[in-house]
Structure formats: structure tokens, C-alpha cells
Amino acid sequence: MKLGKNFITGRETFLTSWKSEDDPSPGEYTLRFLMVKGKYQQFYIRRSSAIETRIGPYNGISFSGRPLITPDAINPVYVSYIVVNQNEMYFTALSSNDTTTVSSRMVVTPSGKLEIFLKKFANQDWIKSITLPVDYCDKYRVCGLYGSCNAATTPYCGCLKGFERKTSDDTSVCRQSIALDCGPGEGFEKLSSMKFGGN
Template identity: 35%
Template sequence: MNLSVAVDTISLAQSLRDGETLISASQSFEVGFFTPGNSNNRYLGIWYKFNPSTVVWVANRKNPITDKQGMLVMNDDGNLVLLSKDKRIIWSINSSRVLENPVGQLLDSWNLVFRDNINMNSDNYVWQSFDYPTDISLPGMKLGWNLRTGFERYLTPWMSADDPSPRDFSLRLDIHGLPQLVITTGSRKEVRSGPWNGRQFGGTPFSDKVVHNFIFKAMLVHKQDELYYIYEPFNNTVKTHIILDQSGTMHRRVWNWKTTEWSILYTWPFDSCDHYAQCGANNNCRINKTPICECLKGFIPKAEDEWDTHGLSQSRKCIEKSPSGCPSGEGFLKLPAIKLPDFNWYNNSMNINECKAECFKNCSCRAYANSDVSGGSGCLIWFGELIDIRECPPGFSWGQDIFLRVPASEPVWRINKAIWCNDSKHGCCGIMEGPWK
């Protein structure tokens, strides 16, 4: 018994053959077999009904079918399986749960789900494609972790336009410290967004552009068993998604109904300062200045012959000018509008004044900041080296304030507060605050 193209479900004893498709109820998405680029291989995938060339999910990305004899079936065990011509299992959802009346359904969200036909509750899905993304994240899809089981949802790009098998890049939610987005190669960080600040990921130069265009709203959801990033469009006319391309670059794309093509809203990494630790430890990356790497206040280059040159950047090895031992007169220098450093310690219950006091009493504390710019409490503290700092480039207004521990001898200061400037042309200033001893 074969399905017609008007159906969005597959049930027991039914099949979906190559050339047939399931279509979601609102005609938004379609599932079926396709051939990517110049390949001769066949894959089971999901694509936009209005734009079939944009495939948003692939089932058998590591195990292609070499002819047009593939078939998706609901077998006698109540599992969705993809079979080759010789009835070899190419792909399966591998469900161990036995359902009374199993059904596979393509939802309007593009989510292909496996559930009992008498229970529509999403909490009772036995399997869903949302849990196994490929290179695209769509609205409503979680990027993050099941904290109870350790299961993670993340993106991996296609190997090429002809081959959907995964490359070694990934876009994921890093939860070591305050959560942040990272692009990685294996275990190595390539790009880092900066921590979630209550509204957005704080070191992302695209934030203002997104907000002012009212494309989507982003959320970080932390439940007892889950921690994930998710987004939703502002209205139903907006079609948008995140895609991680073959080079490990993330793009936010929006469908243009007039030109009937995808427009890129932003690309990340945005510039060379977005690359992880571009300037090394205890450095500030400044994209429009020469050199773009500058040691933070209280730090000096170790030696010029030990700088590492990478293209436009000069990665300095910055060390403390005078090792801190809590000497008399130490205070905090406010650095405005920067991407906060990596590897933070945080406490959600402390306010900013308690955070400052906590940092000041610990001689190994290098800096502190507010973790929530939306008005809530929250304290971020850094110990040891400060990694992957960059300043907000001209034309943007993202970034957060951080308070850097410095000796009193560093800026010109007065009894309780001091203002320093080291660049009169660009007005690069900060505020020095006590307490003083």
C-alpha cells in the first residue's frame, strides 16, 4: 500500500518509495528521496516545499543508497526503517519501545516524529528528527543538552554540496561556565559567542542588526533536566534558519519572498577578532586598529621576538607587569563594551556589588562582570589568564562591561575613583574604582 502525495503520515504496513513524498499539513515541508548536487547517490531528507533545493535534514547522511529502489517502511516491529533494493537496512530510528498504534508524521515545523497515533503530546514522541539535526537549525529546534542523560543536539555541516556526510566542524552550546555558542573542530574551539547575558549571547556583533529587523527572538532555556538555545520568528511570515557551512561558518538566512531566494542576515565569525584567542591571553583584539592586539592594563608583552604573527594580527604573549599578591592600592578598571573572556565562574544569586566584593577578597581573581544585563542578579568572575577578549567595533553597540583588577600604579588615580585614557584620538577610556587600602 503506497502513499499519495497529500498524506503527512506513514503507518503500519505502509511504505514511502523513491519518487513519493509526505507533505506537512500546511504544505510547508516535504519528506522524500533526493540526490544532492552532482552526486548519483540517493538520500532520505526533508526540504522546504516552496524551495526544494534547501534540504534541512538528512536521515542516511553516512550511508547513501546507490539507486532509486530505496523505501521507507514501518516494519512489523513498529520501527521506521529505510531499506535498500535488497531489503538491507540503511537507516532506522532504532526504537525499543513498542507502540499500540505507531505512526510517523511530518509536522509543519519540519519535525519528523514517531509516536502513538492515539497520543499527540510531544512529550510522548518516541523519536523525532529535531533530536538529530544535520547542518540546519530551524525555529523550535533545541540546540543543547539533556542534563539527565547527557544527550546533546548540535549541528554538523555537509562534507560538500554533493555529499551530506558530516564534516568535523560543529555548532554547539558550551555549558562549561555560563552557556555560550561555540564552533568547534573536534575538541578545539574555533569561534566563541561570549556568554548568555539574559537577552542574547553577549559578544555577537550581529545582535543589533537582528533586533532592529525583528526577524526572530532568541531564548536560553534552563530546566531541571535540560539546557538549550532555541529561537522563534516574530511572526508566521518570517522564514529563517541557521546553517553551518562546509568551512565551519555559521549563517543566519531569511527567505526573501520578493526575490524568492535566501538572504544572509549575518555571518559568524564576523571578522578576524572573532576567531578564538586570536590575540592570545590577557589581550584585547581591536579590529580597526594597528596592531589589532593590545595587552590589557596591568599586562606587558613578554618579549617582541616571542610574538606570533598570524596574517593581520600580532598575537602577543602578555604577562602581569607586577605579579599580584593583593598589594595595597589595588582596584578595578572598567573596560566597556567588550566580549567577555572565556572560562568563567558564575553565581546567579549575587548582585554586582557582591560580585565586586567577592572578587576583591580573592587575590587570584582577575576580573568580574554582571552576568545578566536584563536587570536580574548574576555574577561572573575570572581566575588566571583572560582568554579571547575583543572590543566592540565601530557601528555596533553590543558587548558588556568588565572590571579588570589592576594595581594602583597602573592608571593616574585619585582617592576613590580615577579616569584614564591611553588613546586620545579614539577616546579609549575606562574608570578606575576602589575599594582602596
């Protein structure tokens, strides 16, 4: 199964939620793969046209900011791939061995969550492996420009080094605390365990 787009036919493959748990007509939420050549690949959970959650970007091994999606490095049950070529761009996950002993499925729930299930053929039960978003900080652009989110602190939102939170017109944003002049002693700040911002 592929999630992506065929550039020749224009056909896009994505997931849509049910309207409710017992109504399989199309719901409000979709899981779409960002398909722009030259940009980092990532997934968006949208409610109608508004982005609610971003998963990624994909760094070639796993989805940044969400290590839970990385298959077990020693004995993975599936391996994920992103394929980009002249004809198409898509995401797929395949069993890691030829004796397919595990199946997986992805579901977008009527409440806008992505759930991934695994089933080992030995017991035939679907077991929930991952649910996204996990916490408040998985919301899209929740802390605004130059902001950072930490689910382990209160409040969740803070500002990156060199910025401070200022409130005006009922909005709270991070603004530069000092002007940059690109002079001696200035450089880049290393940030670890951060999901890269942007589109």
C-alpha cells in the same frame, strides 16, 4: 528546533557542517551549545575537538560581543531564548508574532562559518542575515591570556592595562608590568565593548 542537551536521555542536539558544498556527509565543523549548569551559556564552533570560534556568552538578551545577533528591538522578526531546567538546557529562536511571516535557518559551512538566513514568505527567498566569525578577533583565545584584540588596529593583539607583551621561546604573551600588592589606590579597571574571556 532546539540546540542543546536533554539531561535525562543524554541526547545532545548540535549542527554539523557538510564535508563540502556538494558532499552532504559529515564535515569537520560543529556548532555546539555549552551545557554546564552554573556557567554562562555560549556557542562554540569546533574543528574536530579544537575550538575555533566562540559566540557569547549569552547575557539573557543577546550574545555578548556580537550585537548583530540581537533582533531588532522595535520590531523583531524572531526572539531567541535559552531554557535551563532540571530536564534540559537548550537554545531556540521563535517567530515574534503568531502570524509566522518569517522563517530562519542556521547553517555551519564546510569552511567553519555560522550563517543565519531569513526568509519572508512574501518572496520565498532565503536572505543571509549574519555570518560568523566576522573578523580576526572572533577567533578563540587569539591574543592569549591578558591579551585584547581590536580588529580596527594593527597589530590586532595588545595587552590589557597593567600588562605588557613579552616574547620568549618563539611565543608572545602578556605579562604583568608591575606586581600587584592590593594596596591603596588599586582597584578594578572598567572595560567597555569587550567580550569576556574564559572557557
